[in-house]
Amino acid sequence: MKIVIIGGGPAGSTAARKLAPFYHVTLIQDKLDFDKPCGGGIKTKAFKEFDIPNKLIKHSLDHVIMKYKNTTVKVDLNGKNLSIVKRDEFDKKLRDLAQQAGAKIIYGRFKTVKNNKAIIKTDNSILNLDYDILIAADGVNSTVRKALNLPKIPATITHYARIDQYKVQTCEFFFDFDIGGEYYAWAFPHENLTHIGTVSRGNFENLCRYLNVKAKPKGYKIPTWQENIIIQKNNVYFVGDAAGQVMPLSFEGIYYAIKSADLLANCILENKNYPNEWNKRFFKEFSLMKKLEALNKTFIRGFVVKAHKLKLIQKFSVKMWLGE
Template sequence: MTTQPDFDAIVIGGGPSGATAAHDLAVQGYRVMLLDKAGRIKPCGGAVPPRLLKDFDIPQSLLVAHAKSARIIAPSNKTVDMPVGDGFVGMVDRDVFDEWLRARAGDAGAMRITGTCEAVDDRADGMAVVSYREGRNAAAQTVTARCVIGADGARSRVAQQCIPGGDKMKCVFAYHEVVKVPDTITEDYDPARCDVYYQGHLSPDFYAWVFPHGETASIGLGSANKGFPLRETTRLMREQTGLSKWETLRKEGAPIPLKPLKRWDNGRNVLVAGDAAGVVAPSSGEGIFYAMTAGRMSANAVSEFLRTGDAKALKGARRQFMKAHGRVFWILGMMQFFWYRNDSMRERFVKMCADPDVQRLTWEAYMNKELVRREPKAHMKIFFKDLGHLIGLKPVKG
């Protein structure tokens, strides 16, 4: 290389994935720039498993609620309660949580810049050149780095410009409203329970939710149908659940990717992570844990690239992620394909979730973020139950 770059790595996007990658690289002593927009909060139920707190050293103080159960609601309005048992589902507010992660990256040594990326280009000597603006009317600035990590969301500009196939991301469109929970609750709402609605009129191909956040709650839904009226349906849902009079604090919408990209790097000096790489779990839409995991794996791959100069190291991020979580993503994708097709199938799905074996193994897989392999008999039992529901051999009523 003929000149020294401004940074070893530039991370574009300061959500959980980008902030984690920037932190991990800064801790290793690399010169890191973290470029992030200001004031944008992603619509998110905010659920995180206990494993996330341990893996990423997250303090309990960032949790605004501990959900001890989930209640799923069928098209017929029949409900199934799924108690977590001895564990819990942690709930975070993304505005506070994301900023804490960014601040931690800054404390580790990453240079934080508030601005918007406009382009990522190659230079003849192998450097990546990032053009950005710190404000809409501000002059464009450029910085150089040996490597760029794009963690700038499902409609990633970095992926579209630099990654083959990055412009073909299929997404669910999510929308939620954050409401203030009144001091006295007379509605059917439990501050320690996540409610999930599998009802076609609320979402034709995904689900709707009411998630507790301590003093607030997230009420929202998602659909891959671009013409589906998200805002109007959320209003109808609030009326249906009796929460229409609760004070609305803010409204947010954004695309959420449906499956991981087939490629995460450009073979030279750019890698994507988080939503930009498509790492949101099918069926559940869970993204925070997987985003942070991809961010850490991307940081490890970039560190290897910076150490060796071998761009093949960048491929390690996707390879490592898919080895750890690809099977779970495939199974969840099949579940979404089969069970979310119509209300008849949703009804059967909710019925199946009443099974104690299904509940126990579901929560164990969620808490540990891996398939539970030590009980083959239980898995075979669930497989045949699932198959029976799928082809209609088991009655919905009973």
């Protein structure tokens, strides 16, 4: 069986790595050294769970900081359970692992599908690749979704920058409404830089004033998951951001892209229904987080931050977030 996977981010590479020992797998990646705009935060348990080398971890964090008005809360993560990776290096390694497992990698851009062939444009040619199964792991702006006339993935714009003027030792989250907007703003450590992000442009400018830094943000989309997103159409499967599989509220996309790709690969190997299996595994968790995300948009947000001074609440949140 021939499987063509579009997108060599965490989702596509994970599916390729798992399927390559059994099928003829071709992974298509448009950019050689793509450095996905990202905080790079991922549950530490992912490294063991998916046999990913620990040396990719740039920061191992045992606590995070929540800020709301005059309240600052240090949240204990019950061990070094949150890690930060550099996305260009992390994604490249996952592609290498897929290649070692037997996947063929082609650097080129997926354009469209015609008669069960994926049309790929490389630097010097146009390829027509036969497939029995096509996996779309091509991110939030999925070209495969467009080619199949499927609705776009629901998403919000985030404003994001990399700065060197405000140094952080761990992940900081800012919940004031003028900074955090509908969700929250964040500052994550990245070796000698700090990655910062928030929702609207106005929130970003307020964040810069608050941190006393100057930065020019770029806007990027991040999926806002909701139920009933189409994740399979005949022999085409969608996974990761291309399927909207980012956890509401925490906005973790890396871990859930990898988890969902692993589940998809198992469904293909065991001939199971992918949308049903995904819902069985994730629907409850995503729905609950969606409800908490809605609460976070109300005045309750301030109380929730303050409640995290209590160790019991910290333990509960960390268990829900990191599973630790």
